[in-house]
Amino acid sequence: MTHRPPPRTQDPAGVAQRLLRASPGPAPADPIDWDTPVPDDVWFCRPERLSLYGTPLWEEMDQQQRVELSRHEMASFMSAGIWTELCLMQLLARHMASSGNFGDSRSTYALTEVADETRHCVMFGRMIHAMGCSPYTPSAVVQRLFTFAGTLYSELSVFALALVIEEVNDRLQREIVRDERVQPLVREVCRLHVTEEARHVSFARTELLHTAARASRPHLALQRELTAVSAYVALAQRIHPDVYSAVGLDPARARREARGNPHYRQTLRWSGEKLTAFLAQAGMIGRLQRHWWRRTGLLP
Ligand SMILES: [Fe+2]
Ligand SMILES: [Fe+2]
Incomplete structure (x- = not known):
């Protein structure tokens, strides 16, 4: 046998760049000019929503x-958005594969949502790089936890978790869109995102109520x-x-002050008030789960 050199x-x-140029989507679909410089002295989100806003540490920062x-x-926030949307896409794909309802309007919309989320992940990833940052990824333990939990979810938790991700982000992003102090790039990404997420929220709410009404206790x-x-x-x-060490803060002190920060607690509750009211009405938050929801910060 003649010896062949490896390829x-x-x-x-x-190679990925070349393939992206030749592909119809999803990457070229957004209308954002990614080459516009991002100024260093303009807010990347609303300062009042930052975890340390109003704390003694905040007062010490220039x-x-x-x-x-x-x-x-x-x-x-955007890195977590990518990770949670990737998780959601896996759950939707698994839910569709087991439902066997291929080609009807509900499964077609679920696939459309997967396509939307793919575009969002591409857009968020580009935004992180345009901001001059590297992505922040969850720990290996959290990733393995999700892989395990993902096998236990039924469509009830799939759509409830879709709403957790979408409604909380939606509220924060809508506020950013209207705030002229925030970087134009961030406002434009948020504007594109909330437009499509409004449809996802409506789909998930409808599916959740429909499924919950037929579920056993x-x-x-x-x-x-x-x-x-x-x-x-x-x-x-x-x-x-x-995040805190990246900006030169003592991470232990910053985490402690963020945890006890009444401004940030109020932000979390505000971002989740519509969501938690809906989930409670749909029977997805009971007395026994309230301690977990309090730990998320969404419930007082
Ligand atoms: Fe999205
Ligand atoms: Fe979505």
């Missing part, structure tokens, strides 16, 4: 450090518990612990 290796990033914190908290109880614990883990990813 010549190519630069994977270069304006540039506060803006840097907004850059890294936004990069962390034991099934509802198990899915309620799973949803509560998963919501806590998912929402805890939004501010990565490395």
Whole structure:
């Protein structure tokens, strides 16, 4: 047998770039000019919504450090957005595969949502790089936890968790769209995102109510518990612990002050008030799960 040299290796990033240029989507679909420079002295989100706003540590920070914190908290928020949307896409795909309803309007919309979320993940990833940051990824333990929990979810928790991710982000992003102090790039990404998310929320709310009305009591109880614990883990990813050291703060002190910060607690409750009212009405938050929902910060 003649010896053949192994195939010549190519630069994977270069090959991916070439394939993206030749593909119809999803990457080229957004109308954002990614080459516009991002100024260093303009807020990356609303300062009042930052985890340290109003704390003694905040008072010690200068304006540039506060803006840097907004850059890294936004990069962390968007990274968590990508991770949770990827998880949601897996759940939707698994739910569709087991339902066997291929080609009807509900499954077609679920697939449309997967396509939307793919575009969102591409857009958020580009935004993180345009902001001059690297993505913040959840720990390996959290990723493995999700892989395990994902096998236990039924459509009840799939749609409830879709709402947890979508409604909380939606409320914060709508506010950013209207705030002229925030970077134009961030406002434009949020504007594009909330337009499509409004349809996802309407789909998930309808599917959740339809399914909950037909669920047995034991099934509802198990899915309620799973949803509560998963919501806590998912929402805890939004501010990565490395955010504080990235802007030169003592991470232990920053985390402590953020946890006790009444402004930030109020932000969390405000972002979740519509969601938790709906989930309670739908039978997805019971007395036994309230401690988990309090730990998310969404319930007082
Ligand atoms: Fe999305
Ligand atoms: Fe969505």
